[in-house]
Amino acid sequence: YYYTAPGFTFDAMLRYTDVSLELLTDYDMVLFVEQGIRGGLVQASERYCRANNPKTPGYDAEKPSSWLVYQDCNNLYGYAMGEYMPYGGFKWYDGDLNRSLELLNGMTDKSDVGRIYEVDIAYPDNLHDAHNDLPFLPRNAVPPGSKVNKLMATLERKERYIVHYRNLKQAIANGLIVEKVHRVLEFQQSAWLAEYINLNTSMRKKAGNEFERDFFKLLNNAVFGKTMECVRNRIAMELVSCPRRMRKLINKPTFKHVTTYTETLAAVSLQKSDVHFSKPIYVGFAVLEISKELMYDYHYNVMRRHYNDSIRLM
Template structure:
């Protein structure tokens, strides 16, 4: 009796499962998509050769181990032809997805007493679980305040630092170490659960109010003193709309990692002659300048809306408040903290990669719901007649048509009404506070300890790549272990391993804990490469990490080299 040709009750399928080698079904199968060109292929009585399983989409051949597993399944289940193989593949695919769904439901019910089957998406249930666990009673803000807060909606800073490329020279590099040159290191540091760390802070909950002119005048009398007097965990928090100046005397200090980034369009006049020539050579259109980007620069900030903790950080770094336009105060508390700490603890206890990733995803998903852009939602209509098509195309909300086939099309339209019911003030606070963690590490640890000998090569939302001139950067980390998570160190760095801060929120960890980086180069955001050395089987081996957003993984692996 064949599992893939049988439709039976749950009990019958369970009984059948006891008669077969279920272990063979615990991973997704292989399917020769390119080989299957017509129904006649279903009559073939043997598994096609491995070359017929080539993935044209990713430009990759099938792994030999996966193919060997497929042959074992074919023999174990007495598959007669590719039609049987097709049925088995589809059944297995759906069953594995069902298992994942049911396991997710179990985890969510056991953890939060919420059923995933009652929700459209994981972010929805994650957000509800967060509010439930934190006993949050969130207030809505009026439309004017909502739109004002949205001007402070800025993602993570990502880009090339003060220098684009560097080579290290230190005693961990074996034969590549040159004792006659200055000892230097390239370190790729990443912060543990950056957004989760920010979500454990005091966040807006209710009682949103504009500051009166009387209250603003009291702040304007000595803005720096007022902002510095505010505690991070105070019961009342603030958003300020200010003008900021960055004195020229501190430009060199801040150049590697400029604070107070702004979302704006970069003008053509800001480009160097070399960049203009590159635009011409690459035929980059003028419309590029109409796209706003998050820019970290040292220009004055005008009507800059930010969280009070960021403003306090900027004042410490030397920025000057030249004017305060408006401000909003609100009641705050760490209402997300219980949810984040619970998920972090569950990650530590998890025994599978699925559960570890699942609880991490829940943290990020709950945050994403706070900054959901409902204005970007679209309305989709199925169009099957020319009359329908003409009526929709003539509407002012019409955006575009997606063709399914000659008879069926999808019409994409803008929505006519938007309910702004997301706690945008919470999301903005998380984004802004997360930047404080990064600025604090860079300016209050790296720059204070190393000064100009520490240069930023590249930075992303939660990571920084440094070139540091020091005798032993790894020993420096051990001496300041309260700032670092050293639990992943292994291989050539196994002597550094320390479990004290394992997975602790806000701690910096090495992205390459088993090797030492000796070369790094970055060309633009989300595009960089690193070469590292590690010891394998007693020999020094070179590994290359390449990242290029928007490029297929196969192309990165096979067509792009570090040089």
């Protein structure tokens, strides 16, 4: 049995797909992939917008008509998980790093071998106005006047930026310039997850009530979540009612804190003395990258091509 749906769906996925996911044993590879995990992009490109059209109060016919439109991509992570995902064969590219960029041109979304690049990349000044709404390759940084790390889409030059090959191809095609390649991690990939994602998507369409629709949506999204579990933050907790045992745990170098419930019961939290990297975090990395690729493709190759400069992101 399972305590939660996420634990259930991950095991169900492994059984249904019969995939064997390689776990990273090279610590440099673990750090490499972790550094490339940036989460989803949320931003306000404009502080204030106001619609002006016949369907809005205060319409001014002498001013140009404008509309505010909300758009959403249904099943965004489901789409990404249906694409080619890494599963094994991880190794550092040992060829000429400069030539690795030339090989990038021959790679497709369905290549058997994928790559993750670490590059220095420049954002030419002539692109700044055109890309101001949604700059390519967002990065994690602390913005001025803040102490909190944020994912920001900026027009700055980026050093040692870790990026999936599909996103790098997209950025280069839109004018960004790679100045140097530091490292390249190769892997085997296939659409091994698509069958399970499509199954849940199909079951969600057939669902007869809101609970079932939410459940099958969760079964897909939770697969992504399980690949992104941060095992570094796990703790060991012990319920204690014995004073002698309490003193022993508090004296441990891994002691964090104690929560007292009653005079005779407390919970002691301890840091893990060792960390087992038992999650295929490279899958979560690929899902996040490919989902961004789709959103950028929609903005630049659909909306901007159709409406040109007459649209802006809010």
